Amino acid sequence: MSDKKPVIEFKEVSFWYGSKNDKPALKNINLKIHEGDYVALLGLNGAGKTTLQLCINGVIPNSIMGEFEGEVIVYGNDTYDTPVREMAKNVGVVFDNPEFQLSQMSVAEEIALGMENLGFSYLEMTETIPEVLEIVGLEGLEERSPFGLSGGQQQRLSIAAALAMRPKILVMDEPTSNVDPIGKEEIFAVAEQLNREKNMTVIMAEHEVEVMAAYADILVVMHEGEILLNGTPEEVFSNIDLIKKLGLRMPQVTEYAHQLNQLNPGSIKKPYPVTLESAVERFKDTL
Amino acid sequence: MEPIIKVENLWHIYPTGNVTALRDISLDINRGELVGVIGQNGSGKTTLVKQFVGLLKPTRGKVFIDGEDTAPLKVQELAAKVGYVYQNPNHQLFARTVQAELEFGPTNLGVPEDEVAERVEQAIEFFGLQDLRDLHPYRIGFPLRKLVGMASIYTMKPDIFILDEPTTGQDNVTTRKVYRLIGKLRDEGATVLCVAHDMILLAEVVERMLVMRDSELIMDGTPRQVFSNDEIMASTHLTPPQITSFSLRIRKDKQNLGDVVLSVNEMVKLATN
Numbered sequence: 001m002s003d004k005k006p007v008i009e010f011k012e013v014s015f016w017y018g019s020k021n022d023k024p025a026l027k028n029i030n031l032k033i034h035e036g037d038y039v040a041l042l043g044l045n046g047a048g049k050t051t052l053q054l055c056i057n058g059v060i061p062n063s064i065m066g067e068f069e070g071e072v073i074v075y076g077n078d079t080y081d082t083p084v085r086e087m088a089k090n091v092g093v094v095f096d097n098p099e100f101q102l103s104q105m106s107v108a109e110e111i112a113l114g115m116e117n118l119g120f121s122y123l124e125m126t127e128t129i130p131e132v133l134e135i136v137g138l139e140g141l142e143e144r145s146p147f148g149l150s151g152g153q154q155q156r157l158s159i160a161a162a163l164a165m166r167p168k169i170l171v172m173d174e175p176t177s178n179v180d181p182i183g184k185e186e187i188f189a190v191a192e193q194l195n196r197e198k199n200m201t202v203i204m205a206e207h208e209v210e211v212m213a214a215y216a217d218i219l220v221v222m223h224e225g226e227i228l229l230n231g232t233p234e235e236v237f238s239n240i241d242l243i244k245k246l247g248l249r250m251p252q253v254t255e256y257a258h259q260l261n262q263l264n265p266g267s268i269k270k271p272y273p274v275t276l277e278s279a280v281e282r283f284k285d286t287l
Numbered sequence: 288m289e290p291i292i293k294v295e296n297l298w299h300i301y302p303t304g305n306v307t308a309l310r311d312i313s314l315d316i317n318r319g320e321l322v323g324v325i326g327q328n329g330s331g332k333t334t335l336v337k338q339f340v341g342l343l344k345p346t347r348g349k350v351f352i353d354g355e356d357t358a359p360l361k362v363q364e365l366a367a368k369v370g371y372v373y374q375n376p377n378h379q380l381f382a383r384t385v386q387a388e389l390e391f392g393p394t395n396l397g398v399p400e401d402e403v404a405e406r407v408e409q410a411i412e413f414f415g416l417q418d419l420r421d422l423h424p425y426r427i428g429f430p431l432r433k434l435v436g437m438a439s440i441y442t443m444k445p446d447i448f449i450l451d452e453p454t455t456g457q458d459n460v461t462t463r464k465v466y467r468l469i470g471k472l473r474d475e476g477a478t479v480l481c482v483a484h485d486m487i488l489l490a491e492v493v494e495r496m497l498v499m500r501d502s503e504l505i506m507d508g509t510p511r512q513v514f515s516n517d518e519i520m521a522s523t524h525l526t527p528p529q530i531t532s533f534s535l536r537i538r539k540d541k542q543n544l545g546d547v548v549l550s551v552n553e554m555v556k557l558a559t560n
Binding site: 046150251 | 327329455457458529536537554
């Protein structure tokens with residue numbers, strides 16, 4: 001992986017909403033993300049996850065007021081002097097609340113809106129709309145009102161609208177926090193499918209550590225604007241004391257292995273399991 | 288003792304489109320119970336709890352709150368008994384300061400001024416809102432704003448709290464705080480209903496679960512019973528907490544509910560016994 005060139009690179013990035021007298025929202029961020037990586041951002045509310053994500057599509061520093069230092073390079077473009085609409089060709093963004101992003105009378109218009117802004121032709125739109133709706137499992141719903149859809153469907157429509165612009169990177173900010181369990185399943189499944197089958201780079205902020213430990217290749221743990229941990233789920237969740245000190249949770253099976261090992265030091269070999277499957281495999285004969 | 292909520296053969300049919308949202312529901316909830324209500328959007332769970340608040344009235348059947356038939360009661364008359372905390376605090380909060388927000392409910396119920404002041408102090412203490420009292424609710428971040436939403440119901444001192452997705456969108460620190468607050472509400476004698484998808488809340492905090500599907504109450508049982516019922520879990524698209532799934536996968540005696548754990552601590556105890 002180290003010989004590959006990163007598609008996203010943060011170099012010494014700091015950002016302040018307001019002036020430099022305020023607390024920085026991001027502090028000396030260095031981060032490399034490679035093509036096809038599924039990266040989960042973990043951290044408490046206010047840790048800087050959303051701010052970091054807004055740097056990837058260039059909304060910071062181009063559209064949000066504040067003080068910006070450092071460099072963010074995405075597919076060779078420095079976000080500082082690349083227009084946001086240009087960035088949108090590489091980076092699609094999905095936020096936590098679909099109601100905030102949906103505005104049109106029909107599902108088809110919702111998808112067409114972003115494409116129009118980027119100058120896609122009518123022909124391209126008529127080809128793309130059914131295609132992206134199929135990817136997210138909303139085929140045939142072109143004429144429906146976005147506001148009559150379920151929360152999970154609305155969020156998948158937001159994903160479809162982002163995909164229509166043919167991005168190589170999908171940034172998702174707690175996309176499941178306003179949907180019910182079936183909607184959650186659907187959204188995680190779509191993200192995984194895009195990552196595995198289309199090699200799309202996914203950057204997901206999410207509180208559900210069990211789900212992220214199972215899906216993500218890389219976990220990035222943020223705290224007060226800084227990146228404190230960056231590695232595979234096994235690596236990150238072996239920093240148990242730090243994770244707990246930050247107020248974060250580990251997957252329950254990891255916590256279980258940790259507690260068993262504390263009762264009988266050395267009894268459970270590291271790395272501890274981080275997914276249900278690996279825990280069942282590890283412990284099935286011990287009980 | 289009489290149940291605090293009694294539901295008898297309750298039907299709710301929305302007049303538009305003749306949609307049956309609740310089909311022949313009967314149940315009792317006793318004072319001091321901590322109950323989770325689960326099901327997909329559209330399963331009827333919101334319609335059910337709106338019946339308890341008086342926002343909806345039965346099409347057929349009866350709902351009794353503390354022995355009183357809700358049919359002739361207005362929402363305001365039930366507000367002293369039943370408090371509803373919205374999932375999105377923005378749908379609930381409107382005053383200029385947190386303090387004014389907390390004063391509004393009891394003042395509106397006709398509680399004397401000095402008692403309102405006392406209740407506001409209690410609520411600020413209970414929810415840890417000391418630094419926020421003079422702030423505009425919209426100036427406060429979402430996690431704390433949600434606590435303000437709960438606190439503004441707390442000052443009305445209802446017997447029953449209905450919490451709609453109290454931990455959605457919250458991080459781990461605030462989520463844990465909400466769990467502790469729910470326990471404290473119960474310790475003060477309240478009955479608490481949580482409409483929730485948060486599986487750890489349901490496993491570690493509530494004692495009884497009502498499972499709704501297609502307008503019907505399909506299961507009423509303990510979290511252990513519900514989580515170990517594969518058919519119920521699959522048909523509602525719910526996944527038990529990871530440690531519960533783990534215990535279900537590795538246990539040898541499939542009939543023994545004692546092997547179904549609800550928390551990491553229980554699993555450690557089971558493994559080291």
